[in-house]
Amino acid sequence: MTEIDTHHFPAELTARLRQAADYMRTVGYCRSDRQSGVTLKRAISDCVQLDGRGTVLEVLASHPPYLGVSNRGWGHDTEAEALAFLDTRVIEPGDLETVFGPGWPGVVRVVRAVAVDATPEAGRALAERYDVMWEALDDFRCEDANDDDTETPTTRAIAQEYFDRNSHTPVPPEAARLRKAVAAVKEALSRDAVIAAEAAGSWALSDDAAEAMTQTQGVMMRRAAQLAVLAEAGRHRITAEQYDILAAPLIEALDPEAREVVARQRDAEQAAERERTENVKALEAFEADYSDVQSTQVTLMFEPEIVGDRMVLQVCKVERHPITFDECQAVSGGRFLSVVLDTPACTAPAGTAPANFSAGKAEAKEKLREHGFGFLWQDNWRMDDGLAYTDTYIWL
Incomplete structure (x- = not known):
C-alpha cells in the first residue's frame, strides 16, 4: 500500500x-x-x-x-x-x-488501496478465509453463499459450516482470534470513531469493482476493508498482535505475493497437521498389543556402506527372553521407523566424535517427537562392536 x-x-x-x-x-x-x-x-x-x-x-x-x-x-x-x-x-x-484519530494516514492508505486495487481475485481470496467469513456472516446477509455455484468450493464449505452450526459448535480458532481483536479495537475507540471507520471501509469499494464480484465476495471485501481501517484508527490503542489480526486479511488479499506466501504457509501447516495425525495413528497401532516382555528399541546406527557418513535412526518393537530377560530380539514386522539423519558421523564407530554423537541424539529426539513419541527415553546409550554402536530401550 x-x-x-x-x-x-x-x-x-x-x-x-x-x-x-x-x-x-x-x-x-x-x-x-x-x-x-x-x-x-x-x-x-x-x-x-x-x-x-x-x-x-x-x-x-x-x-x-x-x-x-x-x-x-x-x-x-x-x-x-x-x-x-x-x-x-x-x-x-x-x-x-x-x-x-492519529492513525488517519493509515486509514487513508487503506481506503485508497481498496478503491484502486480491489479485484474479484482479492474478494475470492477473502471469501476462502474462516476468520473473515465468520466475522462478516455475523453482520451481513449472504444466505446463498453456501450453495451459490458462483462461489468456490472452499467458500461454500465454510459458509455451510457457519449456517449449520449450533450452540455446541466451536468457533474456528482464527475466527475467534479475529472476534477478540474486533472487540478490543471497538472498546478502545469512541462510538463516532467506530462508525466513521466502518463507513470508510465499506464505502471504499467502488460500485464498479463490486459489480465484478459475487455478492459474497463484495461483502467479504467490504468487511476486510472495515477491519483494516479499524486497525489503523485504533493502532495507538491496541496491541501489535491485535493490529496484525485485523489488518492481515486485506493486506494478504490485495497483495498477490503476500497471498501466495500465506497460501504456501497455510498448505504447509495443514500438511504438517495431517502428518502429525497420521504419525499419532501409526504410533497407536505400533504400540498396540504389547506383551509384558516387549518394548521399544531406539537405535542410532552407522552403516557407511549404505548411507555414507550419516547416522541412521531406527525404532522397532523388541522383546526379551520370557524367562531370562537377558537378550532382546526384534519382533517380526515390528519396525516403526528408519530414517537417515542430517547429522554426520565419521568413518568408523570407534572414532565417532562425541560432539557428533550428541548432535545425533538431539536430532533423533526431534524426529521421535515428530512421530508422536512425546516421552524422553532413558539416556543409557551403549557402544557396540560392528555397525550398530548405540541404542536404548524404552520399557512400557
Whole structure:
C-alpha cells in the first residue's frame, strides 16, 4: 500500500472542493437528486477520481465534526451556502485526526488501496478465509453463499459450516482470534470513531469493482476493508498482535505475493497437521498389543556402506527372553521407523566424535517427537562392536 503524504493529502481534498464548486456553477444546484442540478454530495463525488479521495471526503462530511455541513444529508438551505462551503472550506490534518484519530494516514492508505486495487481475485481470496467469513456472516446477509455455484468450493464449505452450526459448535480458532481483536479495537475507540471507520471501509469499494464480484465476495471485501481501517484508527490503542489480526486479511488479499506466501504457509501447516495425525495413528497401532516382555528399541546406527557418513535412526518393537530377560530380539514386522539423519558421523564407530554423537541424539529426539513419541527415553546409550554402536530401550 502506498504511503500517504500527510501534508499534501489534505490540500488535495481541499482542491477537490474547489473543483466541485466550479462544477456546481456549471450545472446548477439542487437540494435533492430528484431535481435538476447537483447536490453538494453529487458535486463532490462527480469531481473526485475513484482513488479513495471521494470516500474520505464523504466520511468527513457525514460524521462529526461535519466539516461545516449542516446535516448528515449534505443539505444546505441555498445554493449560496453550498457554494460558500465548497469555495472556502480548507481541510486540515486536524479534521482528519478528529474523525479518524492519529492513525488517519493509515486509514487513508487503506481506503485508497481498496478503491484502486480491489479485484474479484482479492474478494475470492477473502471469501476462502474462516476468520473473515465468520466475522462478516455475523453482520451481513449472504444466505446463498453456501450453495451459490458462483462461489468456490472452499467458500461454500465454510459458509455451510457457519449456517449449520449450533450452540455446541466451536468457533474456528482464527475466527475467534479475529472476534477478540474486533472487540478490543471497538472498546478502545469512541462510538463516532467506530462508525466513521466502518463507513470508510465499506464505502471504499467502488460500485464498479463490486459489480465484478459475487455478492459474497463484495461483502467479504467490504468487511476486510472495515477491519483494516479499524486497525489503523485504533493502532495507538491496541496491541501489535491485535493490529496484525485485523489488518492481515486485506493486506494478504490485495497483495498477490503476500497471498501466495500465506497460501504456501497455510498448505504447509495443514500438511504438517495431517502428518502429525497420521504419525499419532501409526504410533497407536505400533504400540498396540504389547506383551509384558516387549518394548521399544531406539537405535542410532552407522552403516557407511549404505548411507555414507550419516547416522541412521531406527525404532522397532523388541522383546526379551520370557524367562531370562537377558537378550532382546526384534519382533517380526515390528519396525516403526528408519530414517537417515542430517547429522554426520565419521568413518568408523570407534572414532565417532562425541560432539557428533550428541548432535545425533538431539536430532533423533526431534524426529521421535515428530512421530508422536512425546516421552524422553532413558539416556543409557551403549557402544557396540560392528555397525550398530548405540541404542536404548524404552520399557512400557
